[in-house]
Amino acid sequence: MASREMELSGLHQSNDPPRSRLSEVLRRLIYPFQRGEALKPRPATGFYTDTTVCIGCKACEVACKQWNQLPSDGFNFSGNSYDNTNELSATTWRHVKFIEQFSHESSSNLVSGNLTSLDQLVSLETVSNESPLNRWLMMSDHCKHCVAAPCHQACPTGAIVQNEFQNIYIQADICNGCSCCIAACPFGVITRSDMGGHSHKCTLCYDRQRDGLEPACAKACPTQSIHFGPVDELREQARKRVEQLHQRGVPQAYLYGDVPSETYSEMHSFYLLVDRPSIYGLPDAPFNPWLHMMGDYVRSVAGGLAAIAVLLVVVFLLKP
Amino acid sequence: MPITKVPGWHGIIAWDALLNGMATGLFLAAAVSELAAPGVFMRVAKVAYPVALVLLLVDLGLLVLDLGDPLRFHHMLRVFKPSSPMSLGTWCLTIFSLPLTAAAGLSLLAELGWDFEWARITAVVVGLLPGFGSAAYKGVLLSTNAQPGWKDARWLGGYLTNSALLMGCAELLVLSAVMGQTQAIAILRTAFIVLLVLNVIPLGLLFANLRPAHALLYTREQQWRVGALIAAGALIPLGLMLSKGDLLFILVAVIVLLAESWFVRFVYVKIPHTSPLEVRRGE
Numbered sequence: 001m002a003s004r005e006m007e008l009s010g011l012h013q014s015n016d017p018p019r020s021r022l023s024e025v026l027r028r029l030i031y032p033f034q035r036g037e038a039l040k041p042r043p044a045t046g047f048y049t050d051t052t053v054c055i056g057c058k059a060c061e062v063a064c065k066q067w068n069q070l071p072s073d074g075f076n077f078s079g080n081s082y083d084n085t086n087e088l089s090a091t092t093w094r095h096v097k098f099i100e101q102f103s104h105e106s107s108s109n110l111v112s113g114n115l116t117s118l119d120q121l122v123s124l125e126t127v128s129n130e131s132p133l134n135r136w137l138m139m140s141d142h143c144k145h146c147v148a149a150p151c152h153q154a155c156p157t158g159a160i161v162q163n164e165f166q167n168i169y170i171q172a173d174i175c176n177g178c179s180c181c182i183a184a185c186p187f188g189v190i191t192r193s194d195m196g197g198h199s200h201k202c203t204l205c206y207d208r209q210r211d212g213l214e215p216a217c218a219k220a221c222p223t224q225s226i227h228f229g230p231v232d233e234l235r236e237q238a239r240k241r242v243e244q245l246h247q248r249g250v251p252q253a254y255l256y257g258d259v260p261s262e263t264y265s266e267m268h269s270f271y272l273l274v275d276r277p278s279i280y281g282l283p284d285a286p287f288n289p290w291l292h293m294m295g296d297y298v299r300s301v302a303g304g305l306a307a308i309a310v311l312l313v314v315v316f317l318l319k320p
Numbered sequence: 321m322p323i324t325k326v327p328g329w330h331g332i333i334a335w336d337a338l339l340n341g342m343a344t345g346l347f348l349a350a351a352v353s354e355l356a357a358p359g360v361f362m363r364v365a366k367v368a369y370p371v372a373l374v375l376l377l378v379d380l381g382l383l384v385l386d387l388g389d390p391l392r393f394h395h396m397l398r399v400f401k402p403s404s405p406m407s408l409g410t411w412c413l414t415i416f417s418l419p420l421t422a423a424a425g426l427s428l429l430a431e432l433g434w435d436f437e438w439a440r441i442t443a444v445v446v447g448l449l450p451g452f453g454s455a456a457y458k459g460v461l462l463s464t465n466a467q468p469g470w471k472d473a474r475w476l477g478g479y480l481t482n483s484a485l486l487m488g489c490a491e492l493l494v495l496s497a498v499m500g501q502t503q504a505i506a507i508l509r510t511a512f513i514v515l516l517v518l519n520v521i522p523l524g525l526l527f528a529n530l531r532p533a534h535a536l537l538y539t540r541e542q543q544w545r546v547g548a549l550i551a552a553g554a555l556i557p558l559g560l561m562l563s564k565g566d567l568l569f570i571l572v573a574v575i576v577l578l579a580e581s582w583f584v585r586f587v588y589v590k591i592p593h594t595s596p597l598e599v600r601r602g603e
Contacts, residue, residue, distance in 0.1 A: 028391065032392070032394070032398050033398060150466060154404050154405075154464075155401075155404060156396050156401060156410055157392075157395040157396055157398055157399065157407075158398050158399035158401065174392075174395055174398070175388075175389075175392075175395075176388065176390075176393060177387050177388015177389045177392075178386075178387055178388070179327035179328055179329065179388065180327070180404065180406045180465075182325050182327040182328075183324075183326075183327040183465035183466065183467055183470075184464075184465045184466055185324065185325070185466060186324060186466035187323060187324075188322075188323045188324045189325075190325070191325055192328065192388050193388075196388070197387070197389040198388055198389060199388075281323055282323070283323055287466070287471070289464045289466050290403065290464060292474065293403075293460060293464045295474065296460045296474060296477045297456070297460050297477065299474065299475055299477050299478035299522075300456040300457075300459050300477025300478055300480070300481045301452075302478060303475075303480075303481040303522050304452055304456055304481035304482060304485060306482065306518060307482045307484075307485030307486060307515055308348065308485060310511065310518055311349060311352055311353065311485065311489060311511050312352060312356055314507060314511040315353055315356045315357050315360075315507055315511070316356060316357075318507045319359075319360055319503075319507065320359075320360070320503060
């Protein structure tokens with residue numbers, strides 16, 4: 001699939017005007033410096049993902065790949081539950097995580113147990129429900145669209161922008177594959193494509209949003225685990241859901257990324273979780289590396305100035 | 321398993337960090353020395369600028385080659401973004417390359433008899449600030465990110481900038497020795513010895529920053545081995561410089577220093593790229 005796409009991208013398009021080699025070089029040189037008009041800001045949009053209702057059907061992954069024309073990653077056996085895409089990548093902008101939390105004792109009971117009556121079945125179910133280790137967590141992961149996004153701060157080409165919906169968007173025609181965004185992202189979202197050498201990630205279906213449509217993944221989700229809309233409304237909706245879960249005996253439910261912490265901004269895509277973030281492969285306390293930058297510059301300059309001062313002192317002391 | 325993804329910067333970036341330090345350090349050492357004592361350093365500085373330009377061009381070539389799409393290298397100049405160390409560094413390098421080229425060109429012209437001394441000195445002075453910026457950004461670029469180990473390296477910038485000046489002084493010393501500039505050799509040898517000792521401070525602080533990451537990645541034996549190599553890289557040049565100041569000793573001392581400088585950069589750049597198979601291989 002990937003190689004086929006490379007072939008297709010190399011083909012001449014019938015509506016391409018004929019260009020000489022010189023004009024093509026000039027176009028490549030001038031094009032990135034051309035600017036369009038700044039778009040009028042619109043209300044911030046994002047995702048709220050309720051992991052408690054995710055069933056791991058991967059409809060979101062498929063819808064994302066289909067709409068964004070992303071190539072297949074191959075049909076691989078990962079050995080990790082029902083996961084066969086493993087991680088977010090340049091060609092997988094949605095990834096459903098499967099976290100199996102089963103104690104060996106209870107699973108052996110289930111396998112070897114001689115269930116002779118309905119009472120016994122009910123009692124086993126009760127035990128499984130009560131034990132936090134007998135459950136299967138699923139989570140549809142994607143770009144967090146952070147408000148103060150490290151990838152956005154790191155990008156030296158201006159390819160990564162905050163668009164009119166305040167979503168973090170990579171302009172693929174501008175990115176030159178320097179990988180600063182990959183190094184900066186504390187969530188491991190962005191990846192460089194082997195095909196073009198550029199970075200790619202979830203666009204929050206910018207093209208669909210501009211046409212007034214919801215993102216493909218949210219549209220396809222059959223359990224409404226993925227909610228899309230104005231961020232303020234989503235936060236309100238998510239908080240109500242957390243309260244509801246607390247009342248229903250799930251006191252460990254909480255929201256991840258809906259509000260800023262001391263070390264990280266809020267995210268326009270946030271999650272409802274029922275276990276520690278690290279269980280879901282998220283950092284427990286995300287840290288924005290830019291909080292250190294000024295101090296690092298000071299130490300860097302100090303290191304250089306100290307050496308120049310030494311050199312100057314020696315030169316002045318020893319020169320004839 | 322780490323949550324972050326590796327940026328794919330490895331071997332080529334270790335060489336880039338070395339050549340960046342060698343080019344900017346040589347220019348800064350030559351410029352500072354020449355401006356402070358023109359009678360002693362002018363001749364060697366006129367050779368140092370073209371050498372620094374060659375080193376910088378090789379370094380820029382490596383930077384371009386490391387891009388996912390090298391033909392888009394000029395996209396770096398679309399915006400000036402101080403929040404991005406890479407953007408700041410690119411602009412510093414671009415601006416620095418202009419006075420450095422002028423200084424190198426005018427130095428070569430002076431050798432051919434066309435002497436524009438005021439223009440050459442102007443180019444040298446103009447190049448000081450962007451040259452310093454080009455040396456200072458690299459460490460901040462490699463520490464301002466979310467990568468395991470790198471994100472804790474608060475003293476990387478301090479070490480790399482200090483090391484750039486140390487390497488620059490060492491290169492200038494070699495050029496002086498090759499050209500037989502005895503006064504310059506005497507001054508630069510003393511400066512080199514003091515800078516070698518001074519450089520141990522940011523290096524020690526950097527490795528203190530990296531200790532938790534190294535403890536996770538390597539066995540105690542491997543850590544000792546790396547520490548011994550780095551210590552030897554600092555002590556051998558120091559011993560050689562303290563014992564004798566002739567060309568052979570200077571050459572060996574500088575080669576050992578450059579090898580140590582590359583090794584420190586390589587060890588650092590490798591941290592987030594260390595594959596799970598290599599993690600604690602000895603255990």
